[in-house]
Amino acid sequence: MESSRVVYLGQKLFLYAVGFAVAWLVVSAGMHYLDPDRIKAAERKKEIFKRFGRPLVETDAYEVDVIAQDVVNPDDIGVTFDSIGGLEIVKQSLKELVILPLRRPSLFARGKLLGLQKGILLYGPPGTGKTMLAKAIAKEAGAVFINVRIANLMSKWLGDNEKLVSAVFSLAHKLQPSIIFLDEVDSLLSHRRNFEHEASTSIKTEFLAQWDGFSTDQSARVMVLAATNRPWDLDEAALRRLPRAFEVGMPDMMQRASILRVILKDEKVDSGFDYEKLASMCEGYSGSDLLELCKSAAFLPVKELLAKEKSGQITCKLPRALQLADFENILATFTRTKVATTEYKAKRLDGEPEADDQIEFNISDFLKMLSIFSNNAHQNV
Ligand SMILES: Nc1ncnc2c1ncn2[C@@H]1O[C@H](COP(=O)(O)OP(=O)(O)OP(=O)(O)O)[C@@H](O)[C@H]1O
Ligand SMILES: [Mg+2]
Numbered sequence: 001m002e003s004s005r006v007v008y009l010g011q012k013l014f015l016y017a018v019g020f021a022v023a024w025l026v027v028s029a030g031m032h033y034l035d036p037d038r039i040k041a042a043e044r045k046k047e048i049f050k051r052f053g054r055p056l057v058e059t060d061a062y063e064v065d066v067i068a069q070d071v072v073n074p075d076d077i078g079v080t081f082d083s084i085g086g087l088e089i090v091k092q093s094l095k096e097l098v099i100l101p102l103r104r105p106s107l108f109a110r111g112k113l114l115g116l117q118k119g120i121l122l123y124g125p126p127g128t129g130k131t132m133l134a135k136a137i138a139k140e141a142g143a144v145f146i147n148v149r150i151a152n153l154m155s156k157w158l159g160d161n162e163k164l165v166s167a168v169f170s171l172a173h174k175l176q177p178s179i180i181f182l183d184e185v186d187s188l189l190s191h192r193r194n195f196e197h198e199a200s201t202s203i204k205t206e207f208l209a210q211w212d213g214f215s216t217d218q219s220a221r222v223m224v225l226a227a228t229n230r231p232w233d234l235d236e237a238a239l240r241r242l243p244r245a246f247e248v249g250m251p252d253m254m255q256r257a258s259i260l261r262v263i264l265k266d267e268k269v270d271s272g273f274d275y276e277k278l279a280s281m282c283e284g285y286s287g288s289d290l291l292e293l294c295k296s297a298a299f300l301p302v303k304e305l306l307a308k309e310k311s312g313q314i315t316c317k318l319p320r321a322l323q324l325a326d327f328e329n330i331l332a333t334f335t336r337t338k339v340a341t342t343e344y345k346a347k348r349l350d351g352e353p354e355a356d357d358q359i360e361f362n363i364s365d366f367l368k369m370l371s372i373f374s375n376n377a378h379q380n381v
Contacts, residue, residue, distance in 0.1 A: 085287065090246045098116075
């Protein structure tokens with residue numbers, strides 16, 4: 001009697017376990033196949049492979065993540081080398097070192113001296129066109145362009161970061177020829193700091209290890225392109241892996257004139273507009289400062305038209321063409337963001353530290369103390 005009761009309980013338990021297992025399988029399969037992110041990622045994978053004419057190779061979940069978030073479709077990029085003003089020497093060098101070996105590999109097949117550069121660094125002050133150059137390469141190289149978003153690598157669960165890093169490299173291999181682009185590379189591969197988070201140290205170490213793996217493989221048609229405005233912050237190990245570096249500096253007068261020509265290419269500008277004169281008035285301006293200046297100046301004819309409408313004057317329906325005088329007006333009051341923030345900082349440093357500065361200071365001190373404390377505790381275990 002007792003034994004049949006045990007058998008009955010056993011059977012019941014078994015049935016519960018089977019029921020639970022089946023329900024778990026159904027729910028997880030449903031989540032897997034119906035997850036909108038995963039469906040979107042799978043569609044993006046198909047689109048990218050079709051765009052590059054590559055066969056649909058097997059990819060794991062991490063590689064699909066990289067495809068969904070970081071692989072760039074050149075058709076979505078609006079920048080070409082022609083839309084970058086000045087920087088002629090850098091543009092020419094990048095065409096020879098990157099575009100040509102990717103587009104005409106047969107010219108570089110002989111011997112060991114020629115071939116795709118494994119690492120190139122673009123460095124220079126902010127707003128001078130580094131990211132634009134990378135976009136033009138992505139558009140014109142005909143290679144798969146993986147724009148590694150460092151925040152994406154960091155935001156994953158602990159342990160996943162390293163898998164995502166290795167997925168970037170394995171995917172680049174599978175889809176070669178390919179370019180791995182690291183914008184603001186200093187935020188990933190800077191000198192090691194005392195109070196650095198463990199996750200970012202492990203990402204950095206994994207990245208350097210993976211990078212070594214393919215830079216020694218002569219046949220791999222994979223390169224890393226990096227950009228930074230803080231090259232002095234880069235880790236020695238990263239610099240060693242970027243054997244070619246190009247300075248993307250502040251534009252001189254002639255370069256400013258050609259940037260202005262590019263920016264104003266599709267605008268209505270007075271015939272005989274003196275680009276050189278305007279460029280000479282913009283000493284110390286970067287490409288992005290020039291863009292902001294042009295945006296502000298472009299608004300003046302619109303403002304004028306609205307004012308005339310308001311005062312009842314009959315005007316034509318479209319704003320007049322841009323004139324040099326518009327730029328002179330704007331230049332009289334235009335403060336570049338960098339100059340404005342530097343002046344603001346100087347003003348603030350003159351006085352007492354303000355309340356939120358003090359709070360920031362205290363929080364960062366507190367975090368440092370916590371980190372020392374947890375390190376010590378860790379070492380004592
Ligand atoms: N040489 C240039 N020709 C045309 N436009 C330019 C040029 N340089 C900068 N610009 C304008 O400035 C904007 C910012 O440029 P970009 O993002 O390439 O700068 P960056 O060098 O990457 O700066 P950062 O170091 O801050 O990332 C561009 O979107 C473009 O509109
Ligand atoms: Mg940039």
